[in-house]
Amino acid sequence: MNELTAPAAPPAGQEPAPGAGETPSGPEAPPPITPEKTLQPAQWGMICFLASEAAFFCTLITAYLTFLGSAAADADPKPADALKLSLLVIASTLCLLSSSFTVHKAEGALRAGRQGGFCLWWGLTILLGVIFLTGTGVEWRELIVEKHLTISRNLFGTSYYTLVGFHALHVTGGVIAMSVVLGMGLRNEVTAKNHLGAEMVAWYWHFVDGVWVVVFTVVYLVGS
Amino acid sequence: MAVAEQTTSEPKPDAAAEHGPEPGSLLDWLTTVDHKKLGLLYIFLSLFFLVVGGIEALLMRWQLMWPDYDFVTRDRFNALFTMHGTTMVFFVGMPILIGLGNYFVPLMIGARDMAFPRLNAFGLWATLFGGFLVYFSFATGGAPALGWFAYAPLTEKTFSRGPATDLWALGLIVSGAGTIAGGVNFIATILGMRAPGMTLFKVPFFVWTMLWTSFLILVAIPPLTAGLIMILLDRNLGAHFFDAQNGGSAIMWQHMFWFFGHPEVYILILPVFGMVSEIIPVFSRKVLFGYEFMAAATMGIAFVSLGVWAHHMFTVGMTRTQDLFFVASTLIISIPTGIKFFNWLATMYGGRLRFESPMLFCFGFLSMFLIGGLTGIMLAAAPFTFQLSDTYFVVAHFHWVLIGGTLFGTFAGIYYWYPKMTGRMLDERLAKWQFWLLYIGFMLTFGPMHISGMLGMARRIYTYEADRGWMFWNQLTTVGALIQAPSFAIFIWNVIVSWRKGKPAGDNPWDAWTLEWATASPPPSYNFEEVPVVHSRRPLWDLKHPDDPDWKYEHE
Numbered sequence: 001m002n003e004l005t006a007p008a009a010p011p012a013g014q015e016p017a018p019g020a021g022e023t024p025s026g027p028e029a030p031p032p033i034t035p036e037k038t039l040q041p042a043q044w045g046m047i048c049f050l051a052s053e054a055a056f057f058c059t060l061i062t063a064y065l066t067f068l069g070s071a072a073a074d075a076d077p078k079p080a081d082a083l084k085l086s087l088l089v090i091a092s093t094l095c096l097l098s099s100s101f102t103v104h105k106a107e108g109a110l111r112a113g114r115q116g117g118f119c120l121w122w123g124l125t126i127l128l129g130v131i132f133l134t135g136t137g138v139e140w141r142e143l144i145v146e147k148h149l150t151i152s153r154n155l156f157g158t159s160y161y162t163l164v165g166f167h168a169l170h171v172t173g174g175v176i177a178m179s180v181v182l183g184m185g186l187r188n189e190v191t192a193k194n195h196l197g198a199e200m201v202a203w204y205w206h207f208v209d210g211v212w213v214v215v216f217t218v219v220y221l222v223g224s
Numbered sequence: 225m226a227v228a229e230q231t232t233s234e235p236k237p238d239a240a241a242e243h244g245p246e247p248g249s250l251l252d253w254l255t256t257v258d259h260k261k262l263g264l265l266y267i268f269l270s271l272f273f274l275v276v277g278g279i280e281a282l283l284m285r286w287q288l289m290w291p292d293y294d295f296v297t298r299d300r301f302n303a304l305f306t307m308h309g310t311t312m313v314f315f316v317g318m319p320i321l322i323g324l325g326n327y328f329v330p331l332m333i334g335a336r337d338m339a340f341p342r343l344n345a346f347g348l349w350a351t352l353f354g355g356f357l358v359y360f361s362f363a364t365g366g367a368p369a370l371g372w373f374a375y376a377p378l379t380e381k382t383f384s385r386g387p388a389t390d391l392w393a394l395g396l397i398v399s400g401a402g403t404i405a406g407g408v409n410f411i412a413t414i415l416g417m418r419a420p421g422m423t424l425f426k427v428p429f430f431v432w433t434m435l436w437t438s439f440l441i442l443v444a445i446p447p448l449t450a451g452l453i454m455i456l457l458d459r460n461l462g463a464h465f466f467d468a469q470n471g472g473s474a475i476m477w478q479h480m481f482w483f484f485g486h487p488e489v490y491i492l493i494l495p496v497f498g499m500v501s502e503i504i505p506v507f508s509r510k511v512l513f514g515y516e517f518m519a520a521a522t523m524g525i526a527f528v529s530l531g532v533w534a535h536h537m538f539t540v541g542m543t544r545t546q547d548l549f550f551v552a553s554t555l556i557i558s559i560p561t562g563i564k565f566f567n568w569l570a571t572m573y574g575g576r577l578r579f580e581s582p583m584l585f586c587f588g589f590l591s592m593f594l595i596g597g598l599t600g601i602m603l604a605a606a607p608f609t610f611q612l613s614d615t616y617f618v619v620a621h622f623h624w625v626l627i628g629g630t631l632f633g634t635f636a637g638i639y640y641w642y643p644k645m646t647g648r649m650l651d652e653r654l655a656k657w658q659f660w661l662l663y664i665g666f667m668l669t670f671g672p673m674h675i676s677g678m679l680g681m682a683r684r685i686y687t688y689e690a691d692r693g694w695m696f697w698n699q700l701t702t703v704g705a706l707i708q709a710p711s712f713a714i715f716i717w718n719v720i721v722s723w724r725k726g727k728p729a730g731d732n733p734w735d736a737w738t739l740e741w742a743t744a745s746p747p748p749s750y751n752f753e754e755v756p757v758v759h760s761r762r763p764l765w766d767l768k769h770p771d772d773p774d775w776k777y778e779h780e
Contacts, residue, residue: 028776033759038415039415039416044411044412044415044416048438049408052407052442052443052445052446055445059447059451063450066476067473151457151463152462155464155470155472157463162457162463
């Protein structure tokens with residue numbers, strides 16, 4: 001295939017006949033190698049993991065939207081009866097969204113070498129995550145006890161609890177991972193020189209946040 | 225591992241082994257995070273399940289030998305074909321390819337190990353225990369009887385009462401997590417750990433295909449996991465995803481399953497394309513023809529394969545538009561596949577062909593995969609599928625690509641790389657016996673299935689009446705299966721005997737050009753004494769021919 005660009009040279013692929021292909025000037029040196037700029041393996045790994053998570057949530061969202069269309073024939077309560085854009089939902093959503101900001105500030109403090117600032121912003125992020133989970137808990141209690149919506153009640157319950165539940169599970173996982181990092185930060189095991197792990201957890205947290213933006217849009221804005 | 229006598233380059237004493245468990249001990253194998261040992265464990269795991277799945281196939285074939293036969297009961301037969309399909313796809317096909325990838329991707333890109341060695345170990349054990357979970361159902365009073373694609377509402381509590389279906393779903397979730405871990409690891413390794421100078425345009429072709437296989441793993445397995453979780457929620461918490469009586473959608477499961485299921489067949493074939501693309505050039509003494517086109521075709525297949533899934537669902541009653549879309553996308557995928565095929569032929573054209581066992585199996589692959597591909601084009605036409613869906617014609621087609629394609633190609637890869645993994649050559653005479661028994665037995669097994677399928681024999685029936693005219697074709701099939709069986713026994717015998725008694729291989733027995741052949745056979749645990757520097761796609765050619773190196777001709 002390379003004969004086209006170098007017609008005088010022997011075919012690149014063929015084994016040269018004995019004695020052929022020896023240039024009198026001796027072997028040339030290969031061109032110098034420029035180091036490639038690439039992400040670190042951990043960063044590639046995190047991107048891949050998050051891509052698989054995205055595929056997972058896409059499936060749950062597809063299921064939710066599929067059943068949203070057929071909810072009319074379903075047992076009560078319907079999405080419009082059960083879900084309201086209440087203060088609770090808006091407040092906990094704001095908490096989760098602002099936690100992306102606080103985790104970003106924490107990373108900045110860590111890279112700048114301000115260990116105390118890191119722990120403070122990082123701890124605040126965990127707190128916001130816990131508030132969000134509490135909000136979900138309060139909302140679920142209301143749905144289950146007062147509106148009698150359970151996972152087996154109807155298709156809306158089935159797909160709602162699965163989608164929102166798996167998101168909450170991911171938030172819980174993030175809170176646990178961030179608590180571990182906070183503990184390590186307090187013992188100076190996560191520092192400006194050793195911040196890759198914290199950065200990866202922060203990426204995960206941003207992702208979970210982004211998923212909530214989509215889930216919130218689908219469930220509370222489009223769906224009800 | 226029985227370390228074969230050292231060949232040309234003597235590895236240094238193993239630094240890691242000084243404080244780990246004794247090398248080669250059982251504890252060492254159980255706790256290893258070395259990509260080569262994990263790769264071998266993956267291969268052993270899949271060979272074990274290959275025997276199990278093969279026995280299941282033989283039992284089914286014996287049952288179908290005569291009409292109205294009662295060798296196995298109806299329920300047992302349902303369990304057999306479910307477990308056979310599940311086993312072969314999840315616990316044979318994927319692990320053996322991931323295992324070979326595990327062993328050779330780091331070596332081929334000049335890396336010390338995979339990016340995440342412990343995650344790698346997790347992937348192996350998750351796959352193994354996922355398999356055990358699925359098989360544990362036998363101990364609970366009956367294996368799942370769903371078919372490997374487990375169409376709803378068969379998976380609902382009403383239709384399968386025992387715990388078998390739960391164990392099946394759980395096992396696939398667990399092994400799926402292991403597979404995703406493998407995919408993450410491959411991409412991070414390939415994108416982040418290549419040797420200096422090895423740009424993405426210079427990676428060995430097998431590495432390139434593992435990259436795109438991993439991409440498909442990341443996109444295709446999570447939807448299956450989500451679907452399996454929905455099955456578990458339906459069965460255990462009373463959810464209604466696939467429960468049609470309560471408004472759930474059985475067709476949604478089909479979409480979810482095949483959104484996984486079709487990319488899955490490319491997960492099972494892309495690495496094989498990679499292996500074949502390594503072997504054919506070495507045994508033709510030429511470079512791979514049209515590397516760039518081959519690379520682009522691999523990407524093309526990876527992307528298009530995400531949009532063809534509903535060609536498995538033509539008979540479910542989709543709209544005309546949907547039918548046409550999936551006919552068209554399925555036919556389009558034959559274009560990049562055809563590019564690959566012609567490039568393999570062009571690589572061989574004018575080359576100095578050597579017919580040792582790896583090349584022999586490549587020829588098996590080329591000839592058989594071609595036929596499987598052609599019946600695939602036939603089945604891509606919706607009207608044809610209306611007639612033949614769920615008959616033995618379909619069974620013949622996908623076995624022709626999975627055995628004729630994946631299995632022949634994988635055997636080629638194992639014959640090619642066994643000397644590197646063990647330091648010993650596999651026996652060529654046994655290889656020829658294995659090849660011809662498999663080749664003939666395979667055609668005799670699956671060839672007649674096309675005919676019994678066209679005569680109307682549905683897949684998954686446990687018996688048939690004598691006056692249907694299917695007996696002769698079924699008997700040919702069963703005889704074919706009985707001819708194939710010893711070929712696997714010969715292979716396993718060859719692997720075991722050659723491990724200790726094979727001809728010493730040396731570092732580079734095939735005079736190949738990629739980096740894995742630059743180190744000892746078997747490679748020391750640290751792989752390379754010095755980080756190799758790469759200037760072209762064939763670093764060992766450059767080393768051997770400093771007067772005429774490849775980097776003069778390769779342009780990016």
